[in-house]
Amino acid sequence: MSADDTLNDARHEVLVENTAQAVHKHLSKLFQEEIRFRSRWVWELLQNARDASPEEGVSVWLIQEPHRVVFRHNGVPFAHKSIAHLIYHGSTKYDISDSSAIGQFGTGFLTTHLISKTVEVKGRTDGGRQFRFLLDRRGNNADELKAAMDASWEAFTQSLTEGPFNDDGGFTTEFAYPLVSDIVGVVEEGIADLITNAAYLLAFNGRIRSLHVEQLNRSVTIKKGVCRPISEAAHRLQVEEGAPGDAPVSRYVAFIANDETSVAVEIAGVGANWSIAEQGQIPRIFVAFPLTGTRDFCFPVVINNEKFQPREDRDTLVLIPNREGKHLNMVRMEGACDFAARLAVLAAEEGWRGAATLARLYPLHQWDWVDTDWFRKLLVERFIEPLRAAKVMMTAAGARIAPSAGMIPLFADPEACCDLWDLTAEVKDALGQLPRRDEAHTWADNLKSWAPFLPEAVEQLSESLTLQKLCEQVSAWGTVEEVGKQLGEAVDPIAWLNQLHTLISKTSHVELFEQARLIPSQGGALKKITELRRDSGIDEELKDIAESLGLPTRDDLLDQRMRLKEFLELQPKTEGEVLTAAAQALKDKAKSVDAAFGRIAVRFFVWLVRHDKTDRLDGFPVLTRATTKEDAGLATLFRDPAKSDERLLAPIGCWPEPARLVADLFPKRLTLSDMYHEALADEALWRGIADKGYVRLNPLFKTQRRHIPFIPDEPLPVSEKDKKLKHRTKDSVEVSALAFFEKDETGLDAVRRSKTRAVSLLLFLATHVLEVDSDALDTVEADCECGEKHHHYRAAWLVPMWDRQWVPLGDAKQSSATAESIAQLFVGREEELRQLTAGKGRKLLEALNISLADLSLRAVAKDEDTRISLIDSLTDIVHAAENDLEKIRLVAGEIKQSPGLLDEIREHRERREKVQRNQSFGAEVERLLKEALQGHGLKVTRTGVGSDYEVEEDYLVDDKEVILEVENGHRSFLVEVKATVGKVAKMTVTQAETAVHHKDRFILCIVRLDSPDTTLEIVQERCRFVMNIGHQIEPVLEEYRRYQETRDEACTRVGEVELIVHDSEVRFAVGDGAWTSGLSLHDVVERILRACSGTVSAT
Structure with a gap:
């Protein structure tokens, strides 16, 4: 082996070792944070399928069997590098310039090992050879893992064969993961997540044509359908979901897209009616496939942009500025925000049911991958404010308006929100500002979702209709009458206010009763609860009387039609309080009488009597007969036993009939006005008032008096020391009196100026007083102040008649009572004189020391000569009758009975x-x-x-x-x-x-x-x-x-x-x-x- 080969081997050995260490480290992290990554496995497999898709697209199979889960697709064959990446995982590959490949078996594919660390891989290479081997990622450390990967590579190379691919189902690639019982939940969760997001998956991935999912209890095929335009920028994609033996079910995704960004929401349709589908906990950001860490992202829609750059763990985005400034993800997110608002507007314009939910934001958390200040401002400027101003809210009146122009009931509880809506809906023209009742709580949630992003609290938003705001408006109306005007024609304002009070109590906002005037008083004004008292049963007429006296009695009394139980705890206001205040007000008003005073005073008096409150009459101002249209003659009722002689006279309608005929003999200013009797004619009630000592029902009464003068019917002793000494009773004696008869300018004084009154007085005394009080002119012995005993008449009214000049003579002249003055009084009144001189009248004349014979003579003979002639003639008659008194009486009687008798005598002559x-x-x-x-x-x-x-x-x-x-x-x-x-x-x-x-x-x-x-x-x-x-x-x-x-x-x-x-x-x-x-x-x-x-x- 050459030196160069040795160097290359060393380099390769180091790379493999480093890869083994990286894979081991990543697998360790996956299993440590399984909850975070457990649903990603299915998306990583789908990503592999998409990356391998041919031009016509790829179909995917996901099969869950009792002991394994199999993933298949019919994509293009493996390149040699792809196999190498699959086995050794050299790095995570991204090609930003080419959206056709999202990743090539990088760290994302490792997520599938949460199902199993061993995978049977079946496929073929782009050279036409087939392979089938076990990809093994087991190992307790990096060395063991390296050995497992080397073994996997060896197995791969050993399995390469020439010949046709065995694809019974038409697939070209298969990954089979063995299952153990404790991992079944991870698999089922991933499959459920796939089905839930399948519509979005197909909408955002043009190269995935269909999904086929088989589980032990179901089989589902999901594939793309027709995509139709909704508007110039919006489309609706049909996704068919079918199961063997069942008719396919259509799912729809509405989306707005440009070359890079798509914003979508799943909708449901029945006929021509569309509605927003239940969203669930779906990821809100896709990079062709969902970023599973964005399920709680703020948007109510799903955003997709294949040029978004996810974080390494491929669960979220990077939305934080970098050294060069704003990250490209942030720029793309700004465009997506505009689309999200446009989709909400579209839904409202199209009339989709539930469109209001697309205006709702989810809470902004303190994510480590988001610049929250930037994002908050973005949402306000590019989502919230545009929607507040857009006509996206359907009102109860059937029109669409901007939320900022509306009134959105705000309550956490949906029931309370509807209650507030119901109350407000009965206000005139409110239906044009209220959202539809079934959407009221949705819009309330929308406002509450916007508020954290805005500078003001949700309650302060112009469109927020809080219970407090409604109460403030009601308080501004001020009266029940105005409430009625502000409500619809058929709405009872009292019933409406009761509903408002019930809502306040039910939602535990009773402090509003103290803050706003919401509770009607009996006067019709709205009051705070601290300004009201409970009516303990005050008589309605008494309230009327008090208010006519200027006392706002009903203004602080709770309207008795109010039903809230809390009002029962108000401090009661008693009838006694009102009565005391009204009585004082009447006394105050008596100091400055106006035109209404008389009517009020009479009504109040009658009320007191009818309600057995006569104790309140002491000191009570009353009208007297002296009252005129221009001036009120007032007196005061009292019941002082020591001043019984000063007791007022009842209205003359209460008097005995004979006394009424001579009412003008008694002082009008000390006699109650006839208005009282007209208003209260019940004799029994007047007797009760009299029994209490307030009035007299008869000018004639018995009383105890001291210093009654003795009228001398015999010479009274005169002291040499004081010849002016008056003989009067020493002690109190019972006398018969006429009310105010002795007072100056009343009683007897009233007679001095009128012959008619003088005649009426004498006849009244003779025909009534002495008949009723038969012993009035009896004499009684009593001790005199002089030390001796004398006789006095029981009739105290006789004294002034005896010692005063009271008989009117005409020309403002008066005389004492004599036969001459009385005779002159009865000139032309022969019949009245006969009444006076008959019966009890004789006794009266005797008491006045008037001779009946003298009076009779003076009555028929007006001057002395006539009287002498009459006496002479009478003497002749006496002589003619031989002094036989009976004969004279007979003649007189006949002449009296037959006045024409004398004419007959003279007739012949x-x-x-x-x-x-x-x-x-x-x-x-x-x-x-x-x-x-x-x-x-x-x-x-x-x-x-x-x-x-x-x-x-x-x-x-x-x-x-x-x-x-x-x-x-x-x-x-x-x-x-x-x-x-x-x-x-x-x-x-x-x-x-x-x-x-x-x-x-x-x-x-x-x-x-x-x-x-x-x-x-x-x-x-x-x-x-x-x-x-x-x-x-x-x-x-x-x-x-x-x-x-x-x-x-x-x-x-x-x-x-x-x-x-x-x-x-x-x-x-x-x-x-x-x-x-x-x-x-x-x-x-x-x-x-x-x-x-x-x-x-x-x-």
Whole structure:
């Protein structure tokens, strides 16, 4: 052997030894990190097949048998170098300039030894020889491994034979790995990984035509189908997957590609509908074959570029700058990022179901093979921001919008995310911004996947719809009414708010109740939970009253329609609190009364009474009868037993009927307004108020008083030391009192200015007070301050009537109560005087030291001369009756019962004179009417002649009554003339019937005579015409007719007309009140003329 051969042998020996050491070291690493590399074996075999593929492509078989796994392909034969690399593994070969060869049995192929360190290799060389040998990589150290490799080479060379290749299945190369039980899982995992990624494998490798996988329980053939364009840059590859006896199943890969880079995603199709297939844990980066360490890479799609330079272990890329700057892998990855965004947009535009998932990024880890700062910026600029701005989100309204313009519900829990979506969807126009409900959680995941790459938190993204953001919006709406406006037409705002509250509670975000105004108060405003209290059952009307007083009572009360259980823990607000505040507010408002005060005060009062809260009435301001439209007369209720005399009077509707008639005798400013009785008419409730001591239901009451003056019915002792000493009761005594009767400007003072009130007071006392309080005018002995005992009346109201000048005389003058002053008071009020002087009234007059006889005399005789004449006449009557008192009473009684008796006595003497007088007066009236009317075309004629007349008053001719008729052919009037010296004019039944029958044209003419000697000259001055006398008589005539039919009691007086029935004679007495204000002759002529000309009504 030459020296050169020796040198070459030495070099070869060293190379083999070094290779053995490298292989041993690499195998050791593989087995130490088996989990990391265990699925790579199948890809390394496929890489071998691809590298050996002919122009038409290569088919691959992978067969798992019980005791071995066999890999076959029909690629081109082995070159001698390839065999050498296979056995000795000199180095890992890459040809960057030629993508046809990915590797040549370098360290990648060693990964297949995770299955077995011995492999039976079968194939042929490019010289046409066949071989079949055992490739042995066993050895505990490098030397043993070197010996095994040398033995493998020897076996290879020994197996080389000439002749045709034995390929029953059409394959040219076979690798058979023996299996042991503990390695079966590695094999099955690799086969499963192959099938899962088969679609991508075929899409990225044009030279691999098909895969055939056989396992003990299945057989699968996967092959390429048709590739169709989707768009100018995008295509869809069909991959058929079939099993014996079953129809083939199509799988599809959509991809965008240029000369170097492909970005793909597996899709599924049913008819014309496409969807994103379930991705699973697939590698995200391919260099024709998957880099198995990229399963958790950020992209949601698969990126392939055969010019990517993997790391030595062929599981990841190098994405870190080198000395020269940016690595080429980084440049290629930037282009791939653009494609990934374009594929997501394409999926959205095509309407693929699940397209939203292509916008999601996976977490960015701190990989040692990635420059994370560069990659984060890349994803933001080339993926996230383009997608945020692209119309890739399908809304619930059916339109595509950019995510940045949308509202994406953000929740970790899909159920809560849908709940938030449901709430927001009911907001007006929200469907145009919300993603489809079934994609809501997907888009939420997308946002959360983007956030780690962005400077702001996911919750701060404009498109993020968080529960907090929704709550802030609701809080800004401010009121339930506004919430209703912001929601859809059919959405109940209360139900919607309850749903919101439920979601807040369910997701444990109850702090939002304190941060935002989300809870409706009963006033309709939205409040924070810290601003609300629970309604403990406050009456609704009380709330209304409080709010009318300016108290925002409902504003801090939880709306009772709220259902969240947390609200039950709110501090309660009691009715007592509201009541106290309202009462104080009413008192404050009473200091500056406005137009609404009265209505509020009455309503509040009624509420307190109806709800048995009368204890709250102490100090309560009330309206009195002194209230006017311009001014509120106020008083204050109290119940101080020491001030019982100052107790207010209830509304007059609560008083006894007789007391109501004289209500003006009592101070309006101390009497509750009638508004209270109108609002509260229940007598029992008013009795309850009175029993509590707030008001009096009757101006007449019993009380205890001190210092009651003694009214002297006998001389009282006067001290020489002090003649001004008043005799008053020393101790408290029970008295009968009238409310505020003694007060200045009230009670008795109110009488001093009005005769009508004075009469009403006396009749009220006589007919009511003394009837109800029958012992009021009884006298009682009591100790006097002077040290002695005297008698006093029980009626305290009598004292001021006894010692004050209270009887009005007219012209602002008053007098004390005397027979003269009382008689003057009752002038023209004979009937009222009779009521006063009868029954209990007599006792009242006696107590006032007024003689009934004196009063009666002064009532009928107005001056002293008349009274003397009357006394003289009475004396004559007494003498005529022989001083027989009973006879005098009989005469008086008859005269009283039959006032016409005296007229009958005078009738025979005066009849002729009266007829003559009346004839002259009637003729004078006739003359005056003719004189005034005939010049105007009206005739005045005598008519209505009859025998039923009143001799004393009627106009008679030949013992027949005459009625004058005034007419002009179109209109007529009947004029009946009567002359009278008294205050009444009498009409017969016939006259009354005539007046009523012709009531619209019947005129009664009364000539008032001062004496029987009145001359004709005064007729024109004194005559008065009553044009509506028929209307006045009509109701009395009806009573008369009813009386005739039934003989029941009849109403004998209506207004100024009185029915007088004496024996069989019936007369209608017309009082002077009917005719003293009648028309004068001049006025009646004018009235008749106008009536006949049609300008006015005759009435």
